[in-house]
Amino acid sequence: MKIAPSILSADFAALGDAIAVVEGGGADMIHVDVxxxxxxxxxxxxxxxxxxxxxxxxxxxxxxxMIVEPEHYIEDFVRAGADFLTVxxxxxxxxxxxxxxxxxxxxxxxxxxxxxxxxxxxxxxLDSLDLILVMSVNPGFGGQSFIPSSYAKVRQIRTLVGARxxxxxxxxxxxxxxxxxxxxAGATALVAGSAIFGAQDPAQAVKDLRSAAQ
Numbered sequence: 001m002k003i004a005p006s007i008l009s010a011d012f013a014a015l016g017d018a019i020a021v022v023e024g025g026g027a028d029m030i031h032v033d034v035x036x037x038x039x040x041x042x043x044x045x046x047x048x049x050x051x052x053x054x055x056x057x058x059x060x061x062x063x064x065x066m067i068v069e070p071e072h073y074i075e076d077f078v079r080a081g082a083d084f085l086t087v088x089x090x091x092x093x094x095x096x097x098x099x100x101x102x103x104x105x106x107x108x109x110x111x112x113x114x115x116x117x118x119x120x121x122x123x124x125x126l127d128s129l130d131l132i133l134v135m136s137v138n139p140g141f142g143g144q145s146f147i148p149s150s151y152a153k154v155r156q157i158r159t160l161v162g163a164r165x166x167x168x169x170x171x172x173x174x175x176x177x178x179x180x181x182x183x184x185a186g187a188t189a190l191v192a193g194s195a196i197f198g199a200q201d202p203a204q205a206v207k208d209l210r211s212a213a214q
Contacts, residue, residue: 001179001213002028002189003206004062004169007053008044009193015049016056022196025203026210029060031171031191032082036067039091040140047073047080054081062086062131064112064171066139071098078105086110086133089121099128112171114139115147119156129166132157133191137172146173151185158186179213187213 005027010018019030030053035044050063062084063077070087071094077085085102089111092098102109110131111122115138122132134157136150150170157168170182171191179190192209199205 001183001187001210002167002169003196003210003213004029004031004189004191005196005202005206006031006033006171006191006193007197008033009197011197015053018197018202019053019057019059021202022206023057023059025206027059027206028189029062029084030057031193032061032063034063034065034067034077035140039068039088040066042140047076050077050080050082060084062110062169064110064133065091066112067091071101074098074101074105074107078102078107082107084108084110084131086112086131088112088114088139089117090114095122096125096128099125103128110167110169112139113153115150119153119160122157123160126160126164126166129164131167131169131189132161134168134170134187135172136170136174136178139172144173146175146178151181154182154185154187174209176208176212179209183213 005022037043060083063082099109108130112133137144169189174192175195196205
């Protein structure tokens with residue numbers, strides 16, 4: 001099980017230090033929530049912050065683009081240092097083309113599904129994917145409660161993926177109480193914000209979350 005701390009819940013005034021702590025705790029990648037105030041009701045960060053983070057860590061960076069028209073910003077985020085670019089089905093009317101753009105730009109391609117979006121929305125682009133992100137809360141804000149139907153959704157996606165080498169990641173309300181069930185459902189990566197950065201010892205929280213999943 002891979003653990004991807006979400007910096008949305010970190011202290012932005014000491015972001016480099018916060019990332020160093022979770023990297024020391026064994027985190028596998030860093031999840032970066034990019035919000036534009038249009039696709040989701042919140043504003044966060046852009047490529048310049050990712051460029052700064054890239055200088056402070058060797059971990060893969062997954063830029064989760066909760067933005068409209070993500071195809072216009074792919075090269076900017078890749079140049080900034082993102083290793084994965086994850087776009088939303090709901091924001092990408094030409095999804096296959098957008099995923100091709102991501103790979104051609106030199107990054108790995110991910111797709112995210114909102115809670116109300118069915119798994120079959122990505123059935124015809126599976127061979128263009130490196131990562132699937134199941135949103136287990138409605139995107140836009142950290143600290144929300146896990147939506148229980150997400151377990152069944154992860155199982156359906158795991159069946160769709162089959163033997164393909166695609167990471168199945170879950171984001172939203174992930175903590176010690178939900179990690180085991182998500183692992184059993186077929187998740188291979190867990191994105192956690194407040195469960196890690198809200199803990200007294202974030203490095204230990206990474207280890208504890210992995211243990212709970214295993």
